[in-house]
Amino acid sequence: DAGVIQSPRHEVTEMGQEVTLRCKPISGHDYLFWYRQTMMRGLELLIYFNNNVPIDDSGMPEDRFSAKMPNASFSTLKIQPSEPRDSAVYFCASTSGKADTQYFGPGTRLTVL
Amino acid sequence: AQTVTQSQPEMSVQEAETVTLSCTYDTSESDYYLFWYKQPPSRQMILVIRQEAYKQQNATENRFSVNFQKAAKSFSLKISDSQLGDAAMYFCAYRSEGYGQNFVFGPGTRLSVLP
Numbered sequence: 001d002a003g004v005i006q007s008p009r010h011e012v013t014e015m016g017q018e019v020t021l022r023c024k025p026i027s028g029h030d031y032l033f034w035y036r037q038t039m040m041r042g043l044e045l046l047i048y049f050n051n052n053v054p055i056d057d058s059g060m061p062e063d064r065f066s067a068k069m070p071n072a073s074f075s076t077l078k079i080q081p082s083e084p085r086d087s088a089v090y091f092c093a094s095t096s097g098k099a100d101t102q103y104f105g106p107g108t109r110l111t112v113l
Numbered sequence: 114a115q116t117v118t119q120s121q122p123e124m125s126v127q128e129a130e131t132v133t134l135s136c137t138y139d140t141s142e143s144d145y146y147l148f149w150y151k152q153p154p155s156r157q158m159i160l161v162i163r164q165e166a167y168k169q170q171n172a173t174e175n176r177f178s179v180n181f182q183k184a185a186k187s188f189s190l191k192i193s194d195s196q197l198g199d200a201a202m203y204f205c206a207y208r209s210e211g212y213g214q215n216f217v218f219g220p221g222t223r224l225s226v227l228p
Contacts, residue, residue: 043221
């Protein structure tokens with residue numbers, strides 16, 4: 001299996017621009033998680049899905065952030081408009097409900113100038 | 114809500130020596146899972162070892178082992194025969210029992226391995 005795939009690996013944008021991060025979970029996994037990692041706040045859960053349905057989005061920082069999972073093999077995290085404080089590494093992870101371990105993608109490093 | 118604490122922001126160890134990373138957690142649950150993840154400079158989060166709370170036997174994976182003390186809510190990671198490739202951030206994580214529960218991560222410990 002190719003593991004969790006994220007794109008792009010690096011994104012540099014200017015304040016006010018829309019940013020879309022993409023994730024392809026491991027085939028057969030029915031849970032998908034989006035995390036944000038910063039030096040100040042560590043690893044934070046933003047939102048997670050089960051069978052393409054958002055279960056808990058309490059970690060989404062504000063309305064500028066949105067996430068979708070239109071099918072079992074694809075999810076997006078969108079920031080509109082982006083701000084410098086959104087600069088972070090964003091991870092996607094997936095797991096099967098039958099398993100207990102999350103498998104992480106390589107992350108997307110976002111820099112907002 | 115569960116919390117995970119790693120009291121050592123940074124640690125260092127001499128190559129070939131042994132080092133122990135500390136982790137404590139707070140929960141009122143009796144069944145759960147605990148994990149150690151490694152994050153090298155590549156940023157990839159790599160599972161190192163996992164432990165089921167209902168198992169008394171400490172988990173071991175090659176040079177990595179844990180000391181799980183359920184009553185004390187402690188879950189330390191021991192790395193034996195440390196190698197340069199072990200240098201990374203190490204995160205302790207907690208997961209509730211149940212279908213697809215999300216993780217709670219500690220703040221991490223940065224481990225340096227000295228040649």
